[in-house]
Each structure stands twice: as C-alpha cells, then as structure tokens.
Amino acid sequence: MARLxxxxxxxxxxxxxxxxxxxxxxxxxxxxxxxxxxxxxANMGAVFGKKYGILTASGDLLKTAVALLVxxxxxxxxxxxxxxxxxxxxxHCFPVWNHFRGGKGVAVAALVSVAYNWQAGFSTLxxxxxxxxxMQNLTxxxxxxxxxxxxxxxxxxxxxxxxxxxxxxxxxxxxxxxxVDFFAGRGKKVDIxxxxxxxxxxxxx
Numbered sequence: 001m002a003r004l005x006x007x008x009x010x011x012x013x014x015x016x017x018x019x020x021x022x023x024x025x026x027x028x029x030x031x032x033x034x035x036x037x038x039x040x041x042a043n044m045g046a047v048f049g050k051k052y053g054i055l056t057a058s059g060d061l062l063k064t065a066v067a068l069l070v071x072x073x074x075x076x077x078x079x080x081x082x083x084x085x086x087x088x089x090x091x092h093c094f095p096v097w098n099h100f101r102g103g104k105g106v107a108v109a110a111l112v113s114v115a116y117n118w119q120a121g122f123s124t125l126x127x128x129x130x131x132x133x134x135m136q137n138l139t140x141x142x143x144x145x146x147x148x149x150x151x152x153x154x155x156x157x158x159x160x161x162x163x164x165x166x167x168x169x170x171x172x173x174x175x176x177x178x179x180v181d182f183f184a185g186r187g188k189k190v191d192i193x194x195x196x197x198x199x200x201x202x203x204x205x
Contacts, residue, residue: 003083006071010084013067014091017102018059019044022052032101040103042138060107064088068115078116082153082163085112089167093174104174106142109167113149116160124149136189139178146171 019039023031027048031039035047041060045053071084088108094100114121128145132138146168154161172179181188 002075006080006083007087010067010087011091013063014088015095016063018056022055064108064111079160081116082160120152
C-alpha cells in the first residue's frame with residue numbers, strides 16, 4: 001500500500017510540466033510546437049534561451065523535491081523514494097493533462113538518484129558529464145548514468161534497483177528517436193567544453 005501511495009504522489013507531482021507553465025505564462029507560447037517539440041529543459045533553452053531553460057529545470061527539480069519530501073515524511077521505507085521517483089518519471093513523461101505527451105525526465109531522474117543515494121548519484125552523474133563532454137551528445141550520457149546507478153542500487157537493494165531500471169527503460173523509450181538519430185550519425189552535437197571556455201573568456205578556435 002505504501003509503495004502505491006508513493007507511486008501516486010510521484011505521478012501527481014510529475015504531471016506538473018515546468019516547460020508548459022513557463023511557456024504559456026511567461027512566453028504565451030506552447031513549447032511543444034517549437035524546436036524538437038519536447039517540453040523539457042534542453043528544448044526550452046535551445047529555442048527560447050538559457051533563462052527559460054534554467055526556469056524549466058528549476059521547476060522540474062522543485063516538483064521532484066516536493067514529492068520526495070512528502071514521501072520521506074509520510075512513508076518510512078527508503079524503497080518508497082524509488083517508487084516516488086518512478087511515479088515522477090511516469091508523470092513527467094506521460095502527463096494525463098497533456099494527453100500523455102511529456103518530457104524525458106533527465107532532471108527528475110538526477111535529483112531522485114541523488115536523493116536516494118547521494119554518493120552513487122553524484123558519481124554516476126560525473127560519469128555522464130564526462131561522457132557528455134567527450135561525446136558532445138545529450139542522449140546517451142543520461143541513459144548511461146541511469147543504467148549505472150540502477151545496476152549499483154540493484155546490488156544493494158534488489159527491489160529498489162529494479163524500480164530504477166524501469167525508470168531507465170521509460171527514459172530510453174522517450175529518447176528512442178534520439179537514440180536512432182545518434183547511431184545513424186544524425187545526432188545533434190552539443191560542445192559543453194566550448195560553451196564553458198567561452199563563458200570563462202578563454203580563447204577558442
């Protein structure tokens with residue numbers, strides 16, 4: 001019963017799509033009709049600017065934090081945080097109020113992972129950051145991060161690990177077109193090292 005409650009709390013909170021709120025209230029635009037059509041941080045930032053990308057990420061992190069806090073206060077078992085995370089991912093990726101068309105859940109997954117096990121969460125996120133810089137890609141690194149984290153958690157707590165693996169599969173489904181594009185050589189490249197150097201005023205060729 002507790003697990004179902006945690007899942008429900010996560011799903012309800014996950015339905016809050018920050019991109020839709022930011023887009024329709026601040027921009028008077030529907031973000032699903034611009035760029036990649038994905039109501040998430042990357043598309044908001046790419047189409048409307050970093051300011052709106054940051055606002056979107058902040059909103060998604062806030063809803064995640066609220067759901068996890070509620071579950072942590074009401075439900076004592078640590079595994080309930082994993083179920084809340086699954087609910088958040090399902091709500092974010094398949095929001096009922098937006099005809100089940102949502103984002104990809106990267107920011108949500110990152111915070112859920114760190115909240116569940118901060119050491120493993122930060123370690124696998126670091127791996128994803130290095131991969132992002134090396135591959136200049138925003139599709140494969142998040143999935144590698146979630147897969148590594150899920151496998152680690154499975155060795156510590158099998159049930160929670162399986163829940164995280166399901167979250168990974170949901171994210172992979174949302175990334176399915178990007179995965180195909182990546183292996184077909186059509187993936188969009190993002191050079192974060194170039195961006196960082198430019199912000200720091202370091203001369204780049």
